[in-house]
Amino acid sequence: MRDAPARREEPTDDAPRTRGRAPLLLGRLEKLLGYALRRAQVRVFQDFATEMKEFGLTPGQLGALLLIEANKGLSQSELGNALGIDRSSVVPLIDRLQRRGWVRRAACATDRRAHALELAPGGTALIQRFLPHLEAHEARIAAGLSPADRERVFALLSNIAVR
Amino acid sequence: MRDAPARREEPTDDAPRTRGRAPLLLGRLEKLLGYALRRAQVRVFQDFATEMKEFGLTPGQLGALLLIEANKGLSQSELGNALGIDRSSVVPLIDRLQRRGWVRRAACATDRRAHALELAPGGTALIQRFLPHLEAHEARIAAGLSPADRERVFALLSNIAVR
DNA sequence: GACGATTGTTTGATTATCAAACAATATGTC
DNA sequence: GACATATTGTTTGATAATCAAACAATCGTC
Numbered sequence: 001m002r003d004a005p006a007r008r009e010e011p012t013d014d015a016p017r018t019r020g021r022a023p024l025l026l027g028r029l030e031k032l033l034g035y036a037l038r039r040a041q042v043r044v045f046q047d048f049a050t051e052m053k054e055f056g057l058t059p060g061q062l063g064a065l066l067l068i069e070a071n072k073g074l075s076q077s078e079l080g081n082a083l084g085i086d087r088s089s090v091v092p093l094i095d096r097l098q099r100r101g102w103v104r105r106a107a108c109a110t111d112r113r114a115h116a117l118e119l120a121p122g123g124t125a126l127i128q129r130f131l132p133h134l135e136a137h138e139a140r141i142a143a144g145l146s147p148a149d150r151e152r153v154f155a156l157l158s159n160i161a162v163r
Numbered sequence: 164m165r166d167a168p169a170r171r172e173e174p175t176d177d178a179p180r181t182r183g184r185a186p187l188l189l190g191r192l193e194k195l196l197g198y199a200l201r202r203a204q205v206r207v208f209q210d211f212a213t214e215m216k217e218f219g220l221t222p223g224q225l226g227a228l229l230l231i232e233a234n235k236g237l238s239q240s241e242l243g244n245a246l247g248i249d250r251s252s253v254v255p256l257i258d259r260l261q262r263r264g265w266v267r268r269a270a271c272a273t274d275r276r277a278h279a280l281e282l283a284p285g286g287t288a289l290i291q292r293f294l295p296h297l298e299a300h301e302a303r304i305a306a307g308l309s310p311a312d313r314e315r316v317f318a319l320l321s322n323i324a325v326r
Numbered sequence: 327g328a329c330g331a332t333t334g335t336t337t338g339a340t341t342a343t344c345a346a347a348c349a350a351t352a353t354g355t356c
Numbered sequence: 357g358a359c360a361t362a363t364t365g366t367t368t369g370a371t372a373a374t375c376a377a378a379c380a381a382t383c384g385t386c
Contacts, residue, residue, distance in 0.1 A: 027232055156308060
């Protein structure tokens with residue numbers, strides 16, 4: 001029951017844009033760094049989803065897994081900070097990874113409130129299995145860049161929106 | 164009623180990672196172009212949200228508005244293609260923009276199934292109002308880049324994941 | 327030991343997204 | 357023109373991501 005507004009409105013005197021083969025204009029979007037980033041991101045996501053389909057892994061889940069791998073024992077709050085999401089959003093994320101046998105919530109020796117996140121055996125195995133696919137994905141999205149340009153992209157991206 | 168798995172598991176013999184000030188390691192994420200893109204994107208989104216808070220505009224809505232401005236009369240399907248989302252997702256997006264008086268669904272002269280999307284007067288006025296903020300946002304996220312580097316980022320981004 | 331801060335969690339709300347189905351309309355074929 | 361097929365906007369139903377606010381358990385500090 002979405003309260004949709006009345007849909008069709010009066011036509012204006014202006015003729016509608018010529019449709020069909022007319023290429024879409026980006027207008028002011030053309031010059032926006034944020035939008036260029038967004039478009040690149042969308043393409044990368046699509047390629048990622050295709051390549052990783054058999055694992056049913058989202059980019060966010062992949063990030064969580066590799067972050068846990070690299071920082072064994074980190075807490076859910078720390079993970080949330082690293083991923084830029086609220087700690088309450090971390091709960092269902094880890095729930096899913098745990099349910100699939102990839103991640104464990106171990107007891108933290110120094111803080112009984114916190115969980116020490118770590119890879120479950122299935123998670124380590126999963127990473128080994130998807131690594132070749134991840135590399136294929138990386139190679140594909142960087143195919144248009146020379147190695148030097150690829151490095152430059154890394155450097156430039158990290159200079160965007162400092163802090 | 165999420166069927167949450169049992170939460171706390173047995174600790175392992177390994178000591179949990181030293182916590183506290185230990186900087187987070189990115190591990191394999193470090194070298195992933197897709198992840199670097201994602202991090203830059205997150206920072207840009209945050210800055211965008213802060214700067215545009217008074218307008219209550221999401222990046223997606225901004226994209227739709229500027230795309231409609233630059234391509235008056237385009238259809239919802241075309242917009243969906245341009246934005247990389249399904250046409251059924253366009254419906255609530257336009258609903259909201261229309262409800263706020265920013266966009267109109269005009270009759271399309273050449274196809275009675277389609278809607279010719281165009282800016283409502285409020286939409287034109289809105290764009291004029293937020294343009295300075297958008298420029299401030301752009302200037303801020305590009306602050307770490309020389310003008311030449313900024314151009315290079317555009318060029319390199321468009322070379323990522325071609326088709 | 328008391329008090330304020332932090333951790334994980336639940337609940338509730340919004341938003342984004344797709345897939346599948348539908349009616350209305352368009353287009354192409356005979 | 358009649359018919360088959362495709363497309364457009366929409367609705368419905370399903371996931372998923374996200375936050376904010378509240379809560380109990382626990383930590384750290386005084």
